[in-house]
Amino acid sequence: MMALRFAIALLLVSLSAQAWAERRVALVIGNSAYRYAVPLSNPKNDAVDMTAKLQALGFEVVAGEDLDLSGMRGTVRDFIGKLDGADMALLFYAGHGVQVNGTNYMAPVDARLSTYNDLDFEAVPMDLVLSAMERTTKVNLVFLDACRDSPFSQNLGRSMGTRSGSVGRGLARLGTGVGSLIAFATQPGNVALDGEGRNSPFTSALLKNLGTPGQDISRDLINVRRDVLEATDGKQVPWDNSSLTGDVILQPLSGNTAVTAGAKGGDVEVAYWETIKEKTDKRFFEAYLRQYPSGAFAALASLKIDEIEQAATDRGKAPSISIAGVAVAEAHPDLDVTQALADPRALTKATQTELTRVGCLVGQADGKWGPGSRKALQAFAESGD
Numbered sequence: 001m002m003a004l005r006f007a008i009a010l011l012l013v014s015l016s017a018q019a020w021a022e023r024r025v026a027l028v029i030g031n032s033a034y035r036y037a038v039p040l041s042n043p044k045n046d047a048v049d050m051t052a053k054l055q056a057l058g059f060e061v062v063a064g065e066d067l068d069l070s071g072m073r074g075t076v077r078d079f080i081g082k083l084d085g086a087d088m089a090l091l092f093y094a095g096h097g098v099q100v101n102g103t104n105y106m107a108p109v110d111a112r113l114s115t116y117n118d119l120d121f122e123a124v125p126m127d128l129v130l131s132a133m134e135r136t137t138k139v140n141l142v143f144l145d146a147c148r149d150s151p152f153s154q155n156l157g158r159s160m161g162t163r164s165g166s167v168g169r170g171l172a173r174l175g176t177g178v179g180s181l182i183a184f185a186t187q188p189g190n191v192a193l194d195g196e197g198r199n200s201p202f203t204s205a206l207l208k209n210l211g212t213p214g215q216d217i218s219r220d221l222i223n224v225r226r227d228v229l230e231a232t233d234g235k236q237v238p239w240d241n242s243s244l245t246g247d248v249i250l251q252p253l254s255g256n257t258a259v260t261a262g263a264k265g266g267d268v269e270v271a272y273w274e275t276i277k278e279k280t281d282k283r284f285f286e287a288y289l290r291q292y293p294s295g296a297f298a299a300l301a302s303l304k305i306d307e308i309e310q311a312a313t314d315r316g317k318a319p320s321i322s323i324a325g326v327a328v329a330e331a332h333p334d335l336d337v338t339q340a341l342a343d344p345r346a347l348t349k350a351t352q353t354e355l356t357r358v359g360c361l362v363g364q365a366d367g368k369w370g371p372g373s374r375k376a377l378q379a380f381a382e383s384g385d
Helices: 002-020 043-056 069-081 116-122 126-136 151-166 201-209 217-231 265-276 282-291 298-314 337-342 344-357 371-383
Strands: 024-030 059-065 088-094 097-100 103-106 139-145 180-184 239-242 320-323 326-329
Touching: 024 043, 024 069, 043 059, 043 088, 043 139, 043 201, 059 069, 069 126, 088 126, 097 116, 103 126, 126 139, 126 180, 139 201, 180 217, 201 217, 265 282, 282 298, 344 371
Parallel strands: 024 059, 024 088, 088 139, 139 180
Antiparallel strands: 097 103, 180 239, 320 326
16 A cells, blocks of 8 residues: 555656646736726736736736736737647736626726726726636636726716616626636625735735645635735625636645745745744745745744654654645655656556556546546545555
8 A cells, every 4th residue: 555655646746747837828917007097006016016926936927017908908819829728827907897787897097988888999808818718728717806996887887877787896706617716806796905005905915825835726715815804804805716626736846936936035935934834744844945045934944844853753654745645655765756757647557557456446547647536546545545
């Protein structure tokens, strides 16, 4: 069983490395300088900072700030043109938005939106972007910091008279295709705060929590929700709708944990330490020391490593790592790890063969790690063998 556990662990490491090598494309737009509505303080800053964050996470970013209608259409078109061949696509929009009849629109800085008919000529429907993403890529992430109380909604409501009930506050709930996640700054139909600092409360929380090393995005968003609730005294509750079919880890654990690019060093170091300080896996602290060898928490990180190693020794076994719930001894002198990781398909096939042998997997070992293999791995983990 130890051989099978170790093979599974190597396979998961290999899959994580492959995930990091995936082609990722992002569209980031932040509109602040509205000409015919009250300007917003933070969306431009939000877009600039999110661009840096996403680039640090391996995204090829198509970005624009304070875009008029022509600029928005051109930027969206450039993004859609880059989707072909991408494994993951992401949309981040900050600025004014409006919902009419359940359809959400992004407002360029030159929008007037005085009448219902103006929507087709002065705004960009979000579905235009989402449909292109879902047609092309398997994993799609959407972050909408566009739920601010929009003056355009008031204009449209007045112009539509008895039909004004079809104009809603905030943004409408969006349906998702398989493999998509949509996160709103607050609940659909409610409005969010622009914030008093450099960034909105929602974007501030995203910048802090998105891409926590080794952590699934669902957990990232739980931490985002907590931070926004705290920052707004419970007035704003971020909400998300997901049809993802597996874990999405924006930054797998590896030797390169450069989570600090594009952000202010001291603040990010503290945020990074806060995310790992309760961990019981020494790799988190080793990664911190590689990133901040003379950091404010370097001494604490070294003590944590000593503590973890001593605890393992006291249990009478070698230190171990945990990957997706599989415990694996670090000391395997007879195994050529580099060679094993160099051929992930063969490693996958060998793992499937062992899972079949122990009765957890039914079917042929084909070297493709799909839903059936993941289910078999889960069954093996739950068996306790």
